[in-house]
Amino acid sequence: MxxxxxxxxxxxxxxxxxxxxxxxxxxxxxPQGMVYLDGNSLGALPKAAKARVQHALVEQWGQGLIGSWNKAGWAQLPHSVGDKIARLLGARPGEVVVADNTSVNLYKVLSVAMQMAVAENPTRRVVLSERLSFPTDLYIMESLCRQHKLELQLLDAPEIIAQLSDEVAVLALTHVNYRSGEMYDMASVGKAAHAVGVLTVWDLAHSIGAVALDLHRGEADFAVGCGYKYLNGGPGAPAFVWAHPRHTDRFWQPLAGWWGHAEPFAFKPDYQPASGITRFQSGTPPVLSLIALDCGLDSVLVAEPLxxxxxxxxxxxxxxxxxxxxxxxxxxxxxxxxxxxxxxxxxxxxxxxxxxxxxxxxxxxxxxxxxxxxxxxxxxxxxxxxxxxxxxxxxxxxxxxxxxxxxxxxxxxxxxxxxxxxxxxxxxx
Ligand SMILES: Cc1ncc(COP(=O)(O)O)c(C=O)c1O
CATH class of the missing domain: 3.90.1150.10 (Aspartate Aminotransferase, domain 1)
Incomplete structure (x- = not known):
């Protein structure tokens, strides 16, 4: 009305x-006098980021050089920043890691979800999604469906729940649509999907830091999202990955790299995935961007007492x-x-x-x-x-x-x- x-x-x-x-x-x-209504695309600069990134540049990199991987805690940033993100996802500490971008992380989790679903029931041949999902999601799904010889079915949002069946392997959705701003009820979608054995993968790019999330209550299986929108992590900020703890150790993610290895600094020639979410890392973390993202997260978490x-x-x-x-x-x-x-x-x-x-x-x-x-x-x-x-x-x-x-x-x-x-x-x- x-x-x-x-x-x-x-x-x-x-x-x-x-x-x-x-x-x-x-x-x-x-900027003075600007009305900024594009934080759903690129969040604003937290004042604290300027000093923190400058310190990391001048002191940690300039003076500390290679020693800063240990002394300044650079190597732990994907996890420490991930733990802050977990607080916004209804996830527990240790369940989230920050790495790469949303597209790459979607590739990793979708690939694992497809492997899991098909291993359990090879007759599940369909990946279901929404026709007006963000294009990168559609491209990644199309590419993976070609590789795994699965069928990609794209529907309008209101038709999706009715199409869930024992032929569907994975339901991959963006929680808040980038065009319309329409949001799914994660809990009811998760329940409907699990009732017929379908795994859910959520893209939270337009949700994290904007809406309250509870991945466990929402019966989510996998989730990814980006750091540069409502998390104020800066242009090209790295993205995050969450997988339900019951799934993390079951399959390799496809971009098996040394930062996801159980002992990256043992330099072993064979791949032994780390346990838990750590294996969803691939290569060296983007330290300066992680520090900026950490400041962005602080700008959101400061609202906790309020x-x-x-x-x-x-x-x-x-x-x-x-x-x-x-x-x-x-x-x-x-x-x-x-x-x-x-x-x-x-x-x-x-x-x-x-x-x-x-x-x-x-x-x-x-x-x-x-x-x-x-x-x-x-x-x-x-x-x-x-x-x-x-x-x-x-x-x-x-x-x-x-x-x-x-x-x-x-x-x-x-x-x-x-x-x-x-x-x-x-x-x-
Ligand atoms: C819903 C959604 N998913 C994914 C992306 C792209 O993610 P990235 O470029 O970080 O891979 C965007 C970008 O705006 C998006 O809106």
Whole structure:
């Protein structure tokens, strides 16, 4: 139901005043005057990261050199940072490791899940997923299905549960869809999948740090996710891997490398996988990026005394609900549609607007006015274009939402978005 009372800037300022999390924004080095609504793509820079990375560069690398692998604890970073991530996943210490990127980690866990499922029941020949999953997930699934001679079945989200059967080996889903911001109920999907013996693999790229997660309660088998969105780990931050502890020691992951070996510094010629999640590492960890990610995680975990992920989620939903109310009041008339569910239990931390055309130019015109969102082109089945607005509850305020909508209205009313300079597409949209 649309909110019928006209929302004002004063209302939004009052919401900011009453926000118990508002001081957390001070942790970030955000540009003055910018409304940053793209933390679902690249999170903001925590001020602490500058000093920590500089220390690691100048002291640990510059002075400590090779000795820093031991003295500065570099070798433990994939686990110590993984333990911080575990706190956001409802996982236990030692269950998460940080390595590589989401695509590579997806390759590892999907490969293991496929091997496990087929070893148990060779008649399971299908990998099931959603048609509008993030493309890298689809490419990795396609590649692995070719290798393992399995069939990839891609469906629309509402059709998936009904297709679970004893022919399905693995169900691989993105928890929060990158286009629509729609979120699956992990617990009910996990239960339905396990009822027919299907293993679940979750991509948590748009969930970690944005919604409260509980992988054990959700009956998840494997999960991966990235560090550069709501975890504020910086551009290209490494990703994480979680596997249910009952699965970790059963199969080799396909990228068996020396950092996943039981004794990497024994330099043995044959591969002996480490036990537990450690075996999901492959090569040398990216130390400087791990240190930046560690700072990003601290910027999220600092909210624990204030209610942690539950409190962040409450604020995130209040922000997205406000955006949707303002959409009803001010944006519908400009030809936008809403791709994101109104039901708050079914949305992540972004709201996506649809538009038949002009979406890219509109986002560019908005960015010129200091409001940063992003754009995703129409899908291959003739879907609308998507304008995405992400609400990182650590640093986005209610007044930001008001200004974003206000500026979007001005962009549309003035027709400014039609200027030719906004039509020239850059590589990253
Ligand atoms: C859902 C999802 N999965 C995977 C990726 C890509 O991960 P990476 O480039 O770190 O491999 C993204 C990137 O935005 C994403 O949104």
């Amino acid at each position: 649309a909110n019928t009372l006209r929302i004002t800037l004063d209302d939004c300022q009052a919401l900011d005043q009453a926000d118990p999390l508002r001081a957390l924004r001070e942790q970030f080095a955000l 209610g942690g992920m539950a409190a962040l989620r409450t604020k995130s939903l209040a922000l997205s609900s406000l955006f949707i109310d303002l959409f009803d009041q001010r944006l519908v008339e400009h030809g936008f549609g809403l791709a994101t569910p109104r039901d708050s239990s079914r949305r992540g931390s972004q709201v996506s607007l649809t538009r038949a055309e002009g979406g890219y130019a509109i986002v560019q015109a908005l960015i010129e006015r200091g409001v940063v969102g992003d754009f995703r082109a129409a899908g291959q089945k003739g879907e609308d274009e998507i304008l995405r607005f992400g609400f990182a509850p650590l640093y986005v305020g209610f007044t930001d939402i008001w200004h974003a909508v206000d500026q979007l209205c001005e962009v549309m009313q003035s027709g400014q978005w039609k200027a030719s300079r906004f039509a020239q597409r850059q590589l990253v949209t």
